Amino acid sequence: MTRLSGGLIDRSRTLRFSFNGQALTGHPGDTLASALMANGVLLVGRSFKYHRPRGIFTAGSEEPNALVEIGSGARAEPNTRATVVELFDGLQARSQNHVGSLKRDLLAVNDWFSPFFAAGFYYKTFMWPQKFWEKFYEPAIRHAAGLGRLSGEPDPDAYDKGFLHCDLLVIGGGAAGLAAALTAARTGARVILADEDFRLGGRFLAETHPLDDAPATDWIAGAEAELSSLPNLRIMRRTTVYGVFDSGVYGALERVSDHLPGPAKLRQTLWRITARRAVLAAGATERHIPFANNDRPGVMLAGALRAYANRYAVAPAERVAIFTNNDDGHRTALDLLGKDVAVAGVIDSRAGAQAQGDYPLFAGATVTDSKGRHGLRAVEVTANGRAEWLDCGALGVSGGWNPNVHLASHHRGRPVWDEAAQVFLPPPDGPEGLFVAGAAAGHGSTAAALRSGAEAARDALAGLGLDVSLPDLPRTEDAGLNLHPLWHVPGKGRAWVDFQNDVTVKDIALSYLENMRPVEHLKRWTTLGMATDQGKTANVTALAVMAELTGQTIPQTGTTIFRPPYTPVALSALGGGDNGGHFKPRRLTPTHQWAAAQGAVFVEVGQWMRAQYFPRAGESHWRETVDREVLATRKGVGICDVTTLGKVDVQGADAGEFLNRVYANAMGSLKVGMVRYGLMLREDGVVWDDGTCARLADTHYVVTTTTANAGTIYRHMEFCRQCLWPELDVQLISTTDAWAQIAVAGPNARRLLERIVDGFDLSNEAFPFMACASLTICGGLRARLFRISFSGELAYEIAVPARYGNALMARLVEIGADLGATPYGTEALGVMRIEKGHAAGNELNGQTTAQMLGLGRMVSTKKDSIGAVMSRREGLASERRVLVGLEPVDPARPVVAGAHLFADGAEQNTDTDQGWITSGAHSPHLGHAIGLGFLDNGAARMGEMIVAANPLQGQTVKVRVTSPHFIDPEGERLRA
């Protein structure tokens, strides 16, 4: 097929592209679909189930058939609608869903077996033998069905997100949208005009009728020029508003560079637009009229045929016919004649139809069949019981226009049936602040669309207190459709309703017979309206067919409800752009650079990256490294970054009282310069978090939390301060990141610190266990020192402003070499706390009480605190499981966290379960495995031999119950 005259393509430039490897050309302004058509390519794909040859059906985003794969390698994008792909130089497109060539698809055999693929076939077939389903039937069906294939590789393109705010969002840049944008922008209101097309104008671009006696493109150019000159208006082309969300938030996908050759720096942007008001001017989608074998390439929507001729200067065939039930079909015939395309005839189902031009008219006739293997060759026209074949290479079908009400029902408003116009109109209870205009509101003529767009903008802005005057609008056509409903042509053959999902009138009839009559059931039984087009060209017709079968009206039969997205949105775009290492924030400790330089192995702890262990040359296994770090700490001095523990600065006259209420134990009585271990309970009395609390001054405390709960405890404390006890004078702020905190533990800890403090007395008398102080180090750097121990050794934690943490770490290791200074990571930290019997996240799992931890007395009865009363309720107070230590009877056996505890010789089931192991580790100090766990009546069972069962690994280990303090139970080391 050669090009027609006119059109909105730039013939001065030629673009090269390929389809299934065949080199073709087109022009700027073309879509892939129009360029394919201009090259005589009508067969572009195979259908979903039956692998029937399929062509281009529409000229817009509603396209059900012309789905192709664009690009190659990791950039290959399946299921792309050729009708919305803007042609660019070097574009590579391939057809999909066929085995062998597109013309000789081996799976076309499915079409012969179509009786087996009727509605609900996969619910009924392949039922036996049952075990064949997973291994054979399902993979086979999945292979045969479906459309495109994903590349299976990570998406290499860049995606972005953004946020926009406006007074009025105008969705759609056709007649109504342009009128709305002009009306609103002239008031000075902040307006965004978004359109999915690459060119503003909507249906104007596809039509020939003049505006004020001039071509519509002249008027659009004037409007665009004015809009572009207004700083308060933002035009967003290639942008689909795909969803309406709560509180005036609209989702929009901008295809930034999909129309450009080669990989771009940014492919798409997902915008979240907060609009005070919006005008939906999304236009209308033409509907077709199902007849037997209506799915051949060349059978198209009549309005699309017109769009291809007028906008893209191309027709699918030299001789075309029109099948219509309204006047709009005749308009297509006239426009095609105007482009010198032969019109074989207009088949009008209305008995009294009149020809509006020089073409054969078949009034009161219908199309009852078609011929042509890979493309239409002829249609059968039946009138008054007489059938004749009419040769034509394409058929335009016009069954009326469905308003694009989709976004108006995203908040579950149901579209309303207009019996006179035979269309669903937008629901009256649509999203708040959304006004519908133009063809989307049923105002289909150009004059009505312009008028309603301007009025919608006026009404929308009136709610914002803006006085709006309506603009002068151009004179133009104001014709109605004079539609006489014809929803399908009855007959024996298969008449497709939903092309994308291969749903026919027969499938709907079968659904009816099988009592799948409500539209929701119809949809699931037949897959109607699913997949990429979401039934834009099928749903209303299917409803009407079902209504006919049930003898009900269309609104009685039901309505379809629409959900976002309006058109497909790539997950990469929804993901917001960042993936891999940048998918979520990554927090680094102040000593990260130093640790990385030492070759530390890091572990993710929430968002933090912490040094897990520091392997040295010659160490072949992580255990070897960890054992060395533990022993070096217990023998000399170990150094560990513990910055990740949460820190909350608490000040105010009532700081002590506030902490008394937040902590289960008393903090108000803590002496200045001292630290106390504290326990926080949840409201329900279960232990929430633990840590230390230091009193730096009379009205100044520093609370530490576990790493995991740093955020939630700070938030909880703010809630207590602001909402529970606003009368207290207390001020809070997080200082977790502000201070680098480094644990220095081991018998040589004091000697090491003496080398950096500025004349500070570290003796046991001056600075005893659980003391804290502000001081300076290294010749004047402000620091905080806490004598606390997680390892059970003589230990301190020293804090400096975070920027100095890295240098301090390096300094300590360097000047402590003779003292055996050894950096250790979270693994050694974990081993040492288990050896010492300190509870951590494994024990504080949200199910344990203070009593279970052996800390029941910490819940003070002299004061009230959050969770105190609830901790004494019977269900918790009667809890008998308590924390114990466990060691294997055979020192070679492991102690596995998660294993459950049973009496030796007892049957092992939930009734005999006596507890579980929370933590397990190899203790290099003891030379065998140890563990912590909660055991029924554990305190009274020291020395008893019990069984740890790990059925997941078929493991049963005899363990002996011990004190949880495997090392220095009297605490002499830490007080040394």
Place this chain on the structure above:
Amino acid sequence: MPDRVHDLSPLPATGGAAPATARHGALTLTENDGLALASLALRRGGAQPAPFGLTLPGPGGWAAQGEISAFWTGPDQWMIEGHRLAGMDFAARVAAEASGASVTEQTDGFAAFEIRSSAGEAPILALLAKLVNIDPANLASGRAARTGLHHMSVFVIRRAPDHLAVAGMRSAAGTLWHVLETAVARLDAAAA
């Protein structure tokens, strides 16, 4: 007054030898390693001080005077900024200027990035739209807000029409730098 001279070297939040900096088109992005921060919260019933003679701004506000500036962070709460004062005990200086108030050192709680435009406010507005869900009309010069950015809590401060500052938690400085640098570079690519 600076701290007594100690011998530990500070490390910029982004971890390099020097503060990070990048320029793409009209926008320059700089890690502000010299920014000292101290939170100031009034004690219950306490009078509002005027530290360094600065009138503390109201809700959503940012005010500057010489090397000191401040932005509102909540009822009776502000963050006081000391420009090029990170090397000293800034919190102590603020505390001395606000007796009776609760002052907490925050300098290294945050990593701050300054974004300046050489082409007026338009690039700043375009960048804002890519970063945070705040209507630029509500973030005019002299305004500050706490908001979400790439799953992080940040302060955004409009120091001038052509000057934006973003401060986020110091430990995530690398992520914040990545997000800002990527956004700035993409704007430049889009403009090209």
